[in-house]
Amino acid sequence: MRKMRLMLLGLVWITLCLPASAADKDPNLVLIKARQGDMEIRSMYATPLFMMARGKMDYDAEKAQTLANNLLALTKVDMGMAWAPGTGNDKYPKVSDALPDIWSTYPAIAKKGKDYSDAVNALTKVAGNGLDGLRSGVGDLGKSCKSCHDEFRQKE
Numbered sequence: 447m448r449k450m451r452l453m454l455l456g457l458v459w460i461t462l463c464l465p466a467s468a469a470d471k472d473p474n475l476v477l478i479k480a481r482q483g484d485m486e487i488r489s490m491y492a493t494p495l496f497m498m499a500r501g502k503m504d505y506d507a508e509k510a511q512t513l514a515n516n517l518l519a520l521t522k523v524d525m526g527m528a529w530a531p532g533t534g535n536d537k538y539p540k541v542s543d544a545l546p547d548i549w550s551t552y553p554a555i556a557k558k559g560k561d562y563s564d565a566v567n568a569l570t571k572v573a574g575n576g577l578d579g580l581r582s583g584v585g586d587l588g589k590s591c592k593s594c595h596d597e598f599r600q601k602e
């Protein structure tokens with residue numbers, strides 16, 4: 447009986463440790479997590495900007511400028527290595543939503559990336575200049591996120 451319980455405990459322990467050891471063995475899982483993290487950070491900065499523009503949050507010029515600056519800073523980080531070929535959702539279903547078209551139609555996604563950084567760049571010039579300024583810039587920002595997701599991200 448005691449032996450049996452120990453064996454069961456052992457099994458539970460092995461099961462709990464599996465995710466960590468899988469990540470150790472497959473470095474691509476680190477890349478996927480990193481690029482998803484990059485997207486989550488974009489979202490953290492962009493969401494309050496969208497909310498201010500829609501009147502769901504009070505406009506704050508200084509805050510809006512800082513959020514836009516942070517988005518700009520992120521565009522300067524080269525995340526290229528996180529998008530290694532062979533890491534799409536055909537190979538990593540349930541882990542990644544990145545469509546294989548990213549690699550098969552390359553450099554189409556680079557154009558979307560450029561549209562995005564252009565929109566962020568333009569936003570930094572207007573975000574702190576009043577609510578109308580912010581509004582004139584977030585439209586293109588939102589479009590640039592959506593347009594890339596429409597083409598290259600698996601719909602839920």
Ligand code: HEC
Nearest residue numbers: 482485488489492542543544558559562590591594598599
């Ligand atoms: C050039 C293409 C592109 C642009 C621009 C882009 N995204 Fe993404 N985004 C993707 C792809 C591809 C994925 C799926 C990544 C994966 O799961 O491996 C993704 C995933 C996400 C996710 C889910 C991350 C997770 O935890 O799984 C969020 C949130 C997100 N994007 C927000 C944004 C926001 C906000 C913007 C604009 C401010 C933006 N994205 C701009 C391509 C893009």
